[in-house]
Amino acid sequence: MPELPEVESLRLSLKPYIVGKTIQSVIVHKPKLVSSAGTVRTPSEQKKREFETKLVNKKILDITRVAKNMIIHLDSEEIILVHLKMTGQLVYQEQGSPAILGGHPIELSESTLPNKHSHIIFTLNEGVMYYNDIRMFGYVLLYPNIDILYQEGHFEAIGLDPLDNNFTYEYLLKALKKKKSKLKSVLLGQSIVTGLGNIYADEACFQARILPYRLASSLKPKEVKALYNAIVSIISKAVAMGGSSVANYIMADGSRGTYAREHNVYGKAGLPCNVCGNPLQKMIINSRTTVFCKFCQK
DNA sequence: CACTAAACCTGGGAGC
DNA sequence: TGCTCCCAGGTTTAGT
Numbered sequence: 001m002p003e004l005p006e007v008e009s010l011r012l013s014l015k016p017y018i019v020g021k022t023i024q025s026v027i028v029h030k031p032k033l034v035s036s037a038g039t040v041r042t043p044s045e046q047k048k049r050e051f052e053t054k055l056v057n058k059k060i061l062d063i064t065r066v067a068k069n070m071i072i073h074l075d076s077e078e079i080i081l082v083h084l085k086m087t088g089q090l091v092y093q094e095q096g097s098p099a100i101l102g103g104h105p106i107e108l109s110e111s112t113l114p115n116k117h118s119h120i121i122f123t124l125n126e127g128v129m130y131y132n133d134i135r136m137f138g139y140v141l142l143y144p145n146i147d148i149l150y151q152e153g154h155f156e157a158i159g160l161d162p163l164d165n166n167f168t169y170e171y172l173l174k175a176l177k178k179k180k181s182k183l184k185s186v187l188l189g190q191s192i193v194t195g196l197g198n199i200y201a202d203e204a205c206f207q208a209r210i211l212p213y214r215l216a217s218s219l220k221p222k223e224v225k226a227l228y229n230a231i232v233s234i235i236s237k238a239v240a241m242g243g244s245s246v247a248n249y250i251m252a253d254g255s256r257g258t259y260a261r262e263h264n265v266y267g268k269a270g271l272p273c274n275v276c277g278n279p280l281q282k283m284i285i286n287s288r289t290t291v292f293c294k295f296c297q298k
Numbered sequence: 299c300a301c302t303a304a305a306c307c308t309g310g311g312a313g314c
Numbered sequence: 315t316g317c318t319c320c321c322a323g324g325t326t327t328a329g330t
Contacts, residue, residue: 003323039306039326068324085324087308117308135307137324181301189301190325197323246323247310266323287303289321 002084004162004195005238005259006249007068010090013242014129014252015063017092018072021124022059026052030119030136037083037139037154051142054078055122067158067194071146081141081149087117088131088138092252096128134248159192162235167193169228176216176224183219183227184212184285193231198288199244199266204230206265211297212290213283237262265291 002010028034031043034051059075070090072080082090093113113130114121120131120140131140143149159175160167175192176183186192187201196204205212207230210223219227242257243249246267250256264274269282273293283290 006323037326039304041306083325085306086322133307134309135322137306179300185301188324199323244323249323288324 002068002088002243002249003197003200004068004235005200005241006243006257007065007070007084007195008163008239009243009257010084010251011063011065011070013255014090014092017127017252018060018124018129019062020060021126022057023055023074023122024057024125025123026055027121027123028052028119029121033119033131033133033136033138034140034142037081037141041139047142051120051140054142055080060124066155067161067190068197069155071149073146077145079143079146079149081139081143081154082131083138084133085135085137085139087134087136087248089133089248089250090252091130091132091250091254093128093130094126096123158190158194160194162193162195162231163239167232169225172228173221173224176219179216181216182213182285183210183216184288184290186216188286188288195235196231198290199246199263200231200234200238202265202291203234203263206292206297207234209297211294212292213285265293267291 028048028051031045031048032041035041035044035047058078060072061075062073064071068083070082072082091113097112097114115132117132117134118130119133122129149155160171176186179186183205184201187196202212204227208223208226210219210227238244238259241259242251244260245256246260265280268280269291270279272278273280273296276293276295278293278295280291281294
């Protein structure tokens with residue numbers, strides 16, 4: 001579901017609700033989500049037990065972000081690593097429903113929480129946080145401390161964050177030169193710049209006026225400069241607007257981001273280009289739908 | 299090693 | 315109403 005602006009907006013919206021609070025109890029309905037991060041995951045009853053018991057009475061100190069991951073820091077030095085993948089949500093509610101408070105299931109609906117996709121439920125000393133995930137690609141993992149993540153190479157393959165000061169035009173120019181694949185593939189790959197997904201990769205290519213199927217190494221310095229500016233400005237603006245709520249993405253209080261109204265190409269194949277009026281083209285790159293304007297982008 | 303399809307899932311919408 | 319097929323903000327893994 002979410003790309004950098006959505007994860008960052010969720011993090012910022014969640015922070016005031018949960019930082020400083022203590023976890024009173026945890027219920028895990030789908031053990032596979034807390035078992036491991038791989039594609040094929042076997043549910044572990046032991047991990048479920050650990051997750052439900054170890055977090056009790058732990059205080060939440062902070063929430064940080066690395067790429068599209070969120071990290072919840074506890075006073076025990078333990079951390080919870082959350083990746084929402086396509087349809088994950090973290091939603092906070094001031095008051096838990098009777099199903100949580102009483103410990104017995106009640107009828108579930110989509111409008112009230114928990115719903116049938118509320119797979120992990122954190123009851124805090126005040127309020128409840130739900131991890132919902134329709135497709136269950138996401139994961140919520142408990143680690144003894146933050147260092148383990150780096151030791152295990154969890155963030156080894158990821159490049160620089162567009163909001164990081166180290167992400168510069170010079171860095172991007174040098175990095176793109178080495179890449180043999182299409183620009184869109186490189187942007188989705190996370191290895192040079194992290195945080196872009198299918199929406200912002202297409203939007204950045206459009207704003208930079210570069211065709212997404214161009215070989216990354218073929219970009220001229222002037223084009224890389226335009227791409228760099230596009231990435232930084234689009235991501236910054238999207239964060240400021242709470243991200244793009246296209247389908248499942250919502251913030252901690254259930255509210256929706258408004259950047260979708262700024263989209264020029266994503267989800268607009270066949271519609272007239274906002275700049276030249278010609279119909280936007282569609283193409284599959286890296287098995288992902290890619291939309292662009294063949295007149296405006298070179 | 300670098301790059302690219304396939305896999306992991308459920309649900310909503312289009313077409314019949 | 316219902317059925318099939320296609321598609322979906324992302325990695326991870328298997329395969330070339």
